[in-house]
Amino acid sequence: MNALLELNDVHVSYRQPGRGRLSAVQGVSLSLDGGRVLGLVGESGCGKSTIAKAVCGLVPVDAGTITFRGEPIRRLGLRRRDPHAMRIQMVFQNPYASLNPRRTVGRQIEDGLRVNPDQSAWTVADLLTGVELEPSWAARYPHQLSGGQRQRIAIARALAAGPDVLIGDEPIASLDASLQATIAQLMRRLALASGAGLLFISHDLSVVRVVADDVAVMSAGRIVEAGPVDRVWAQPQAEYTRRLLAAIPAVDGLGRLPGS
Amino acid sequence: MTGDGGLHIRSLRVVIGRDAGTTILHGIDLDVPRGQVTGLAGESGSGKTITGMSVMGLLPTTARASGQILFEGTDLLTLSARQLNAYRGARIAMVFQDPTASLHPMLSIGGQLTDHYRSHTGASKREAKDRAVEMLTKVQVPEPEIALHKYPHQFSGGQLQRVAIAGALMCGPSVLIADEPTTALDVTVQAELLRLLRGLCDDLGLAVLLITHDLGVMSSLADRIAVMKDGRIVELGDRYQVITAPQDPYTRSLIDALPAADGASAGGRCADGADAARLPGSEGSV
Numbered sequence: 001m002n003a004l005l006e007l008n009d010v011h012v013s014y015r016q017p018g019r020g021r022l023s024a025v026q027g028v029s030l031s032l033d034g035g036r037v038l039g040l041v042g043e044s045g046c047g048k049s050t051i052a053k054a055v056c057g058l059v060p061v062d063a064g065t066i067t068f069r070g071e072p073i074r075r076l077g078l079r080r081r082d083p084h085a086m087r088i089q090m091v092f093q094n095p096y097a098s099l100n101p102r103r104t105v106g107r108q109i110e111d112g113l114r115v116n117p118d119q120s121a122w123t124v125a126d127l128l129t130g131v132e133l134e135p136s137w138a139a140r141y142p143h144q145l146s147g148g149q150r151q152r153i154a155i156a157r158a159l160a161a162g163p164d165v166l167i168g169d170e171p172i173a174s175l176d177a178s179l180q181a182t183i184a185q186l187m188r189r190l191a192l193a194s195g196a197g198l199l200f201i202s203h204d205l206s207v208v209r210v211v212a213d214d215v216a217v218m219s220a221g222r223i224v225e226a227g228p229v230d231r232v233w234a235q236p237q238a239e240y241t242r243r244l245l246a247a248i249p250a251v252d253g254l255g256r257l258p259g260s
Numbered sequence: 261m262t263g264d265g266g267l268h269i270r271s272l273r274v275v276i277g278r279d280a281g282t283t284i285l286h287g288i289d290l291d292v293p294r295g296q297v298t299g300l301a302g303e304s305g306s307g308k309t310i311t312g313m314s315v316m317g318l319l320p321t322t323a324r325a326s327g328q329i330l331f332e333g334t335d336l337l338t339l340s341a342r343q344l345n346a347y348r349g350a351r352i353a354m355v356f357q358d359p360t361a362s363l364h365p366m367l368s369i370g371g372q373l374t375d376h377y378r379s380h381t382g383a384s385k386r387e388a389k390d391r392a393v394e395m396l397t398k399v400q401v402p403e404p405e406i407a408l409h410k411y412p413h414q415f416s417g418g419q420l421q422r423v424a425i426a427g428a429l430m431c432g433p434s435v436l437i438a439d440e441p442t443t444a445l446d447v448t449v450q451a452e453l454l455r456l457l458r459g460l461c462d463d464l465g466l467a468v469l470l471i472t473h474d475l476g477v478m479s480s481l482a483d484r485i486a487v488m489k490d491g492r493i494v495e496l497g498d499r500y501q502v503i504t505a506p507q508d509p510y511t512r513s514l515i516d517a518l519p520a521a522d523g524a525s526a527g528g529r530c531a532d533g534a535d536a537a538r539l540p541g542s543e544g545s546v
Contacts, residue, residue, distance in 0.1 A: 043446035043447070043448065043449075044417070044446050147304075176303045176304050176473060177303075177473050177474055177475065177514075177517070177518070178303060178513070178514050178517040179517075180519070181517055181518065181519045182517070184519075203446060203447070204447075204519075205447075206518075206519045207519045209519065210519045243448060244447065244448065246451075247447040247448040247450065247451040248447055248476065249450075249451070249454070249474070249476030249477055249479060249480040250476065250479060250480070251475045251476050251478075251479045251503060251515065251518055252479060252503065252504070253479055253499050253500035253501070253502070253503030253504045254479070254500065255479070255480065255481070255482075255483070255499055255500075256480060257451070257454050257455050257458055257480050257481070258447075258450075258451040258454065258476075258480055259448065259451030259452060259454075259455065
């Protein structure tokens with residue numbers, strides 16, 4: 001039985017004007033099943049966002065395959081997105097950039113609902129309640145909401161389409177520390193309640209630890225370690241993971257500096 | 261605590277806007293003594309950055325500040341912009357969150373490190389350059405001589421923040437205000453910078469005001485922590501006290517909201533390393 005989303009030895013590179021090609025992703029294999037949360041962790045420039053884009057067909061893949069429900073992902077061109085691929089939805093880092101400032105949030109969620117094959121699954125009010133906002137807020141514009149509330153709207157919009165795979169590309173990085181865990185939990189709860197698989201991309205291992213079932217640690221375009229999140233946290237095998245974990249500052253009030 | 265060359269903020273009140281305006285700070289009292297890192301924690305909009313900006317005289321034009329900011333016996337709030345220029349950049353320096361924004365993209369590092377130094381001290385180009393090399397060496401930027409001829413885009417974020425810190429230290433300040441200095445950086449780079457800041461604070465006896473929302477950074481670096489909410493300091497105390505036994509309900513909620521309450525790391529789990537890091541409400545959600 002194939003996994004819901006499967007990446008097999010994927011390579012992605014970018015052309016750099018005058019400097020050849022930059023190899024961003026070098027042979028990454030991942031698989032995600034429905035009802036599971038896979039965390040993808042790594043530092044800036046390690047290729048984690050490139051993977052998210054490749055899964056959505058936003059960047060061309062040089063080698064390897066990405067299959068979703070057994071079919072390959074085609075690159076998104078100028079034409080309408082393949083209805084098959086619309087079952088993959090994404091939540092981006094900056095909700096201010098990903099929402100249209102000139103349309104009410106209700107109408108933007110309706111856009112998502114329109115592509116949902118199961119038209120009776122949700123209403124805008126359901127979704128707003130699901131992300132813990134007032135249904136009457138559908139008439140508001142993004143600028144009337146705070147960062148955390150906007151990100152809730154972005155999540156509601158993605159869920160409205162009834163995705164099988166939900167991708168969060170640093171969905172909490174632009175939020176206040178006290179909100180990050182709440183929003184991450186909300187994404188996990190809603191994705192799993194709808195039976196979707198969640199690919200949660202973050203640079204913050206401590207947040208990934210509380211939302212993901214499995215984690216893959218990336219460095220310089222490769223997966224250096226993958227496994228159940230508790231195992232990776234407690235017994236990291238790769239040197240890089242160990243370094244990453246050691247660098248997280250502990251909130252213990254002891255004044256110990258992180259790192260070695 | 262007073263008269264030691266540190267910074268002493270008394271009943272600082274900031275109102276922004278015309279007429280009655282909006283009160284951003286409702287009377288802040290804070291001491292930033294030398295040789296210590298004083299942390300200012302709080303969420304976005306709590307007034308942490310405005311506190312830092314008040315010290316530097318960088319408030320928006322519609323803002324009115326009252327109270328006192330005492331530095332070496334002078335109340336900075338009473339000074340004209342011209343008089344304040346003798347202090348800021350020289351005796352009181354600031355490091356901002358995003359080094360790609362705080363450094364000019366089209367001027368060389370050498371130029372940006374030496375201009376304010378020459379203006380404040382009247383040093384020659386030669387002396388300023390030597391000082392810049394010395395400072396870049398101190399903040400561990402590789403090949404400082406070559407770095408002077410480079411431009412900001414040729415550095416990584418972490419290296420650039422080191423350069424920004426070198427710029428802040430050029431004139432030998434006694435107060436350093438660091439506003440979210442590591443927020444834009446990766447954790448491994450952040451760890452290196454925290455070590456650097458701690459070292460600088462200890463070696464140079466700097467009075468560091470560390471502004472950050474990240475309690476992990478606070479816990480590693482700050483000696484004392486002030487927690488701000490809606491323009492007021494709701495809690496102020498020793499690092500260990502504030503983090504392990506917060507008195508104010510708001511501080512407690514900030515600490516409870518953290519994902520990994522045990523703060524365990526691979527290097528060494530802390531003494532009370534409880535293993536259940538999952539948040540309340542995270543279980544039973546499948």
